[in-house]
Amino acid sequence: MERKCGCWAVLRRSVSLKGAGCKPSTASNSANSIPRTSLVYDAAAEIRYLNASNREMCAPNEVQTSSDNPPDALPLETKAPRQLLEFSFQELKSATGNFRPDSILGEGGFGYVFKGWIEENGTAPAKPGSGITVAVKSLKPDGLQGHREWVAEVDFLGQLHHPNLVKLIGFCLEDDQRLLVYEFMTRGSLENHLFRRTIPLPWSNRIKIALGAAKGLAFLHRGPKPVIYRDFKTSNILLDSEYNAKLSDFGLAKAGPQGDKTHVSTRVVGTYGYAAPEYVMTGHLTSKSDVFSFGVVLLEILTGRRSMDKKRPSGEQNLVAWARPYLADKRKVYQLVDPRLELNYSLKGVQKVSQLSYNCLSRDPKSRPSMDEVVKVLSPLQDLNDLAILSHHARLSQPGRRKKKPDGSHQVSLNQSRSIRDSPVNASRQRCK
Numbered sequence: 001m002e003r004k005c006g007c008w009a010v011l012r013r014s015v016s017l018k019g020a021g022c023k024p025s026t027a028s029n030s031a032n033s034i035p036r037t038s039l040v041y042d043a044a045a046e047i048r049y050l051n052a053s054n055r056e057m058c059a060p061n062e063v064q065t066s067s068d069n070p071p072d073a074l075p076l077e078t079k080a081p082r083q084l085l086e087f088s089f090q091e092l093k094s095a096t097g098n099f100r101p102d103s104i105l106g107e108g109g110f111g112y113v114f115k116g117w118i119e120e121n122g123t124a125p126a127k128p129g130s131g132i133t134v135a136v137k138s139l140k141p142d143g144l145q146g147h148r149e150w151v152a153e154v155d156f157l158g159q160l161h162h163p164n165l166v167k168l169i170g171f172c173l174e175d176d177q178r179l180l181v182y183e184f185m186t187r188g189s190l191e192n193h194l195f196r197r198t199i200p201l202p203w204s205n206r207i208k209i210a211l212g213a214a215k216g217l218a219f220l221h222r223g224p225k226p227v228i229y230r231d232f233k234t235s236n237i238l239l240d241s242e243y244n245a246k247l248s249d250f251g252l253a254k255a256g257p258q259g260d261k262t263h264v265s266t267r268v269v270g271t272y273g274y275a276a277p278e279y280v281m282t283g284h285l286t287s288k289s290d291v292f293s294f295g296v297v298l299l300e301i302l303t304g305r306r307s308m309d310k311k312r313p314s315g316e317q318n319l320v321a322w323a324r325p326y327l328a329d330k331r332k333v334y335q336l337v338d339p340r341l342e343l344n345y346s347l348k349g350v351q352k353v354s355q356l357s358y359n360c361l362s363r364d365p366k367s368r369p370s371m372d373e374v375v376k377v378l379s380p381l382q383d384l385n386d387l388a389i390l391s392h393h394a395r396l397s398q399p400g401r402r403k404k405k406p407d408g409s410h411q412v413s414l415n416q417s418r419s420i421r422d423s424p425v426n427a428s429r430q431r432c433k
Contacts, residue, residue, distance in 0.1 A: 084158055085170030087123045089177045092116065092136050095125035099138070106189070108235070110149065110251060111140040115184065123170065133184040134169060138177075149251030150178045156227065156250040164216030166238055166248040185238035185246065190297075194234060195306060200340035204382070205243045206301045207349065211378040212245030213237050217294060218371035220253075221287045228254045228285055232293035233274045233307070234300055254285060273307035273318065278365055288365035294374065295360025299323055302353050304338030320361055327358040334388075343389035349381045350388075 095116035096103050105113040114136045117126040126132070139150055157168035172179040187193070190209055193201045201209075213232075220227040231252040238248045252269050268275070268283050276292035279285055296307050299319055305312075307319045316322045326332045333354040337345055356377050362368050369377075 084154070084168065085123050085181070087170050087172045087179070087181060089172055089174045089179070091118075091123050091125055092172055092179055092181070095134070096136055097128070105135055106235075108249065110249070111138045113137045116181075118181075135182045135184050137180045137182065139179065147178065150180070152253055153180055153250050156253050160220070160227070160250075162216060162219045163244070164212045164219065164246055166246040182248070185248075186241040187239035187243065189235050190237040190239060190245070190301075191234035193239070194300060194304060200304070200338060203341060203345040203349065207353075207378065207381050208243055209237065209239065209245045210298055210301055210353075211375065211382065213247065213297070214294065214371055214374045214378055216245065216247040217290055218375050221290070221371050225255060226287060228287055229290050229293075230254055230285065231270050231274075232290055232297060233271055234297055237297070273320075276365065277363065286365060287371070288368045291360050291368040291371060291374070292365075294371070295357045295368075296320060298353060298357040298360065299327075299336075302338065302350070302357065303336050304340055324358075324361070327354050327361075330354075343387065343392055345388055346381065346384040347386045347388050347391060349384050349386075352377060352381055 093099060095118050096114040097116075099112075099114055103115045105115050107113070116134050116136045117128055117131045118124065118134055119126045119131045139147075154168070154171055157165065166185065167183040168180060169183060170181045172181075190213075217229060217232065220229055229247065229250070229252075231249060232247075236247060236249045238246050240246070268280055270279075270293075272280075274293045274296050276289040279289045279292075296319065299305075300307060303319065303323065305319050308317065309319070310317055323336055326336050330351065333350060334347075336354065337350055356369075356374065359367070359369055360374070
């Protein structure tokens with residue numbers, strides 16, 4: 001029989017069940033904890049931040065400050081909570097084939113994510129390949145993200161409905177077991193497509209994904225009670241079969257400042273390389289913190305480089321620090337483009353994306369655009385057809401053209417030219433002639 005439960009009921013139960021399987025956090029002077037400094041921009045502090053490794057920023061047992069939301073505080077009341085399904089542990093165990101290792105989709109601070117199948121009109125498990133495909137996230141007993149983050153996930157996704165937010169289907173809260181059930185995203189994370197696939201993600205798909213993710217953040221920020229996502233990164237952007245982007249993992253989301261308040265003071269959590277420097281240094285959180293993180297991801301989309309990569313030469317390991325000089329010079333921005341794209345990208349699109357990323361990464365939070373403004377900039381870029389490869393061919397085909405040293409936007413080696421000529425995009429274009 002189908003069981004439903006709104007998130008209010010979940011949170012009421014969670015208050016009484018906090019002690020079950022959840023150890024109270026204790027203060028810890030961990031090496032991972034980050035000292036807070038003044039609000040004044042400190043270049044030396046930012047350099048230390050930029051040179052940090054790409055890791056989670058909260059210590060496993062770090063105490064949460066009193067300013068953080070209590071677990072039974074809901075950030076939004078503008079929409080009725082979605083009716084979430086309440087699963088038993090046995091149902092999810094059967095749906096995932098006893099949590100088989102070969103059904104693991106991924107792993108994060110929360111725990112493992114398994115692929116499973118459930119019946120269309122209820123919580124009963126279904127045979128693999130039938131019913132509805134779901135992603136089941138199981139909380140590790142000793143995970144970095146504990147009961148509070150589990151509640152936050154149910155809290156936010158139980159109420160927030162938007163095409164660019166992943167859909168939470170239901171949950172399991174049984175003894176010390178805490179699981180979440182989501183819609184299954186066919187193409188996995190943006191991180192996989194940018195950094196773990198040999199075939200490069202096409203430019204048009206990159207723009208589509210960036211726009212979808214921007215719309216998701218804009219939706220969170222613009223409500224009467226805004227929400228700050230706080231953990232925006234490529235691994236939290238999931239893609240469906242049509243490359244539509246959806247934000248996932250709301251365990252670190254926070255209700256934003258309201259009224260006369262300019263920020264929310266909170267513990268520093270997230271991932272180095274994505275978090276805004278002023279947030280890392282002060283613990284003051286605003287929607288512009290998310291905008292900075294978006295700028296980092298936009299830079300990853302443009303360059304095909306990770307935000308932090310210790311395998312690269314010194315000076316190139318932190319993407320933001322390395323790319324800033326290029327972003328500030330229109331003649332150099334094309335040198336940032338992911339070389340795997342060859343010349344299959346929009347010239348104007350690269351200029352717009354570079355400028356937008358530069359603005360989002362401003363050291364002054366007040367100078368960063370809002371996410372609504374970001375959406376306005378990205379929207380027209382989907383329709384641009386000024387591919388660099390076409391411009392290059394046009395230059396080569398002009399009769400009597402004097403040879404001149406190519407600028408940064410059109411530097412093409414012999415090997416690149418051959419790759420361009422034989423590329424699938426160019427081949428399909430020639431077949432259409």
